[in-house]
Amino acid sequence: MKKDFILLGILNLTPDSFSDGGKFDTTAKALKQAALMREAGADILDIGGESTRPGGVSVSVSEELKRVFPVVKKLRAKGFKISLDSRKPEVAEKCLPYIDWINDVSGLENPEMRKLVASCKKKVILMHALDLPVNPSHTMKTKNVVGDLKKFFQQRIRECEKSGIKKSQIIIDVGIGFGKTLAQNLELIARIGEFEKIAPVCLAASRKSFIGKIDGSKVGERLGGSIAAVLAGYASGVRIFRIHDVAETKQALEVWRKI
Numbered sequence: 001m002k003k004d005f006i007l008l009g010i011l012n013l014t015p016d017s018f019s020d021g022g023k024f025d026t027t028a029k030a031l032k033q034a035a036l037m038r039e040a041g042a043d044i045l046d047i048g049g050e051s052t053r054p055g056g057v058s059v060s061v062s063e064e065l066k067r068v069f070p071v072v073k074k075l076r077a078k079g080f081k082i083s084l085d086s087r088k089p090e091v092a093e094k095c096l097p098y099i100d101w102i103n104d105v106s107g108l109e110n111p112e113m114r115k116l117v118a119s120c121k122k123k124v125i126l127m128h129a130l131d132l133p134v135n136p137s138h139t140m141k142t143k144n145v146v147g148d149l150k151k152f153f154q155q156r157i158r159e160c161e162k163s164g165i166k167k168s169q170i171i172i173d174v175g176i177g178f179g180k181t182l183a184q185n186l187e188l189i190a191r192i193g194e195f196e197k198i199a200p201v202c203l204a205a206s207r208k209s210f211i212g213k214i215d216g217s218k219v220g221e222r223l224g225g226s227i228a229a230v231l232a233g234y235a236s237g238v239r240i241f242r243i244h245d246v247a248e249t250k251q252a253l254e255v256w257r258k259i
Contacts, residue, residue, distance in 0.1 A: 005234065005253055008083055008242040009042030010206065013067040014051045030071045034080060040247035044100060047072060048085030052105055056133035061090045072098045089113040096120055105129055107156055111163065118164030125171045125202050128152055130179020138179055145184040146191050149174055153198050171240060172199045177208040185210040189229055193236030204242035205229035227252045
């Protein structure tokens, strides 16, 4: 059975990411982890140099480039496919020759980033976030989170197309955990298939706090909940998943498909 899903393996080159901050903050550590993730089944590595976790601190362009550029360049030389997790056009432009996708957690809010994506023709993940970094006390005040996010994506995609970005370049991410309540996160996952009518969806729920709010688990104890979210998304038509636990997620999807 031919594989029909794409796994983005998360590789954070930051000292303060919510799940793996500091684990891969040197080039050597990052290259070793990248090799393990590719061997486990990651199709693309999603590499980021700025944490957007609750209480996170924004970093300068120079600091972000210092973290990501050497790793991105060396991984490309080794044949890795790379998604750059950045909202800064200066960082994306510098890394452009070495990457395949751009993952912008600000949803291409910056017009300069839109111009860059339009010019390079690469795939881009457009995510919804209420605040960056996340403010835990600030959540969406709506009783129709799905409807509001549909309107957001439709409007932002129109803005992107006016900037010269083709709709075929765009992938959307509803931003699980980025300014949503537990109930809103669960509703978004339960109804995630509705967003596939707008554009292909990347579901990024791996190890996020909504899981811990259900069962009290800590970050390192959320593998089961992360896989449950992936399978719910797959059953609804989602085929792109941004994850930490590559081998386990791949196995779960392969068994699900066989069943």
